[in-house]
Amino acid sequence: MSRLLLSGARIVCPYTSIDSTGDVLIEDGRVAAVCIGKSLDVDQAESVDCKGLVLSPAFVDVHVHLREPGEEHKETIASGASAALAGGFTTICAMPNTNPAIDNSRLVRWVIDRANGTGIRVLPIGAITIARQGKVPVDYEAMVKAGAVAFSDDGSPVMNSRMMRLALLYSRTLGVPISSHCEDTELSAKGCMHDGAVSARLGLPGIPASAEEAMIYRDLSLAAETGGHIHIAHVSTSGGVEAIRHAKKIGVRVTAEATPHHFTFTDEWVAGWRDSSTDRCLSISAYDTNAKVNPPLRSREHVEAVIDGLVDGTIDAIATDHAPHSVLEKDCPFEEAAFGISGLETALPLSLELVRTGRISMMKMVSLLTISPAKAFGIDHWGIEEGRDANLVLFDPNLKWTVTPSALLSKGKNTPLIGRQVMGRVLMTISGNKRYVREELKAKWKQH
Known part of the structure; x- marks a missing residue:
């Protein structure tokens, strides 16, 4: 150039x-x-x-699953970087739930080296515990020195409260956030979608909002006690938003993110094709596994609460939780399908829905995709300046296009938007x- x-x-x-x-x-x-x-x-x-x-400034995504090493059939660092560029992202934070998990300084450096030449910054998030098993802490200091920008066992909640407390103490010392996947697995059990009227109608086991909220309350309490920086990943419930709102008011070091699918889709999307004007499903014959995600797509009241959190600043950032899967992992009975939505390339049109409906301004949307996530994670980022x-x-x-598998550069084609037109x-x-x-x-x- x-x-x-x-x-x-x-x-x-x-x-x-x-x-x-x-x-x-x-x-x-x-x-x-x-x-x-x-x-x-x-x-x-x-x-x-x-x-x-x-x-605008290019986008920042603090929650991306690149699958490499170990699950390159789903995504690689190179293919994920291509999808990121196509979606407007030049900085992405790679989650550590790979195989092996990113739980040591050597693997942190490996991810950074592997991303060289992709054209974007790939910043590793280290695991909180060895192998993400929730039992033994990693060497936090060595991993930060190697380039880790945060820590998370995402995909597996840290059920051990003492372990989360220790991680938050290190967070305070090292100045990096702990990104928490908030889920009480005793409450979520074998659930596969939001626990509510739609799950009852479809006969699918549900995941109650309390499974997420109970862990948010715990983590906010630990952050208040330790002074560590807790980052609540993929907030999806009204109670969670309210808890974070209150915690910010009393000075807890907390930031939070919401995904486009959690502020756009409802649990009705699990049933298949929908009437776009009412968000009601037109048929319950198709159980759409591409709408299976963790935390699950919630009911309308929760979606509205998440939007309110974005509007008033309770939720700091939009993050995709890009979770690519192979066709085989989604082309199966709903209860057996993998959780996750491929989201890097559709984040913009879904976020623009908030602008078109007057919920936020264009400036606010761009902020949620740029300066706000960068600040939340202490990432160097800049604007359009000489x-x-x-x-x-x-x-x-205003450009309309149809989401098709061939239109997506990610290896993961698992989005409920397949076949639908977006703007x-x-x-x-x-x-x-x-x-x-x-x-x-x-x-x-x-x-x-």
């Missing part, structure tokens, strides 16, 4: 509080000029007509000297 002029875009940058039309010049992978309200006159540069498009490395995403908020798509992601460009943008490309 030499010189690239992005002209006439709506620039939305929470770092500089800019929301205005302007031009941005990229030169040798850096932002050379930002011009608001008028055009830049540039010779000998490629240019893109960005009228009607939004230009002299900075180009770390940008250009998207069309909003990333057209280009720039990460330094690397850029991902979608075919639809090439018609707007000019050479001067």
Whole structure:
């Protein structure tokens, strides 16, 4: 990349509080000029007509499952990075529930080295306990020195309260968050979807909201006592949102994330195709395993509470919990299917739903995908500023497209959106000297 002029875009940058039309010049992978309200006159540069498009800092995802090492049939670091770029993300945090688990400094360095050349930053999250078994703590200090940005046993809750307390004490000392998968497995038992009217109608064992909320209460209490930084992953219940809201008011060091599927889909999606105007299922003959996720898709009241948490700042960030699986792990009876939704490439259109319905502004949405998750995890990230490395995403908020397996770069095609039309798509992601460009943008490309 030499010189690239992005002209006439709506620039939305929470770092500089800019929301205005302007031009941005990229030169040798850096932002050379930002011009608001008028055009830049540039010779000998490629240019893109960005009228009607939004230009923002590239997105940050603090919750991604890359599956490597050990489950490369589901995803690899390389394929996950490609999906991230296609979704507008240039920084992703890789969860440690791999095989073997990322539970030592050697594997932390291995993930970082493996990501070299992908065009994005892959920041490892280390396991809280050896092999994620909840029994023996890892060497937290050595793993932070190796590059771990947080710790989590995600996919397996830390049931041992003493172990979680120890992790939070290290969190206070080392200055990194503990990302908690909040689930009381005694309460969730063999449940496979939200415990409510839909699960009763479908005859499927349910996971009550209390299974998540009980652990959120515990972790908030431990964080208050230790002074450690607890990060509540994939918040999905009204009680959980309210508990976090109260904890923030009394000064507990807590941050939280919500996934696009938890603030967009309800448990009705488990039943198959839905009426988009009412969110009611049209048939209960198809038990959609692509809608099976942990924590489960909840009822409408919980979804509304999660949205309220995003609106008022109780929930700090949007994170995808990208969880790719192979076809065989989803093409089976619902109770036997793996939990997880592939989400990197559909996060933008689902998040834009909140903007279109007037729940949040475009600036707020971009903040939830950029500056807020970066701050929550203490990750170096920056806006659209002269002299900075180009770390940008250009998207069309009104472009409609159909989600198909072939349209997704991730190996994981497991999303309940397959076959459905969504609105909003990333057209280009720039990460330094690397850029991902979608075919639809090439018609707007000019050479001067």
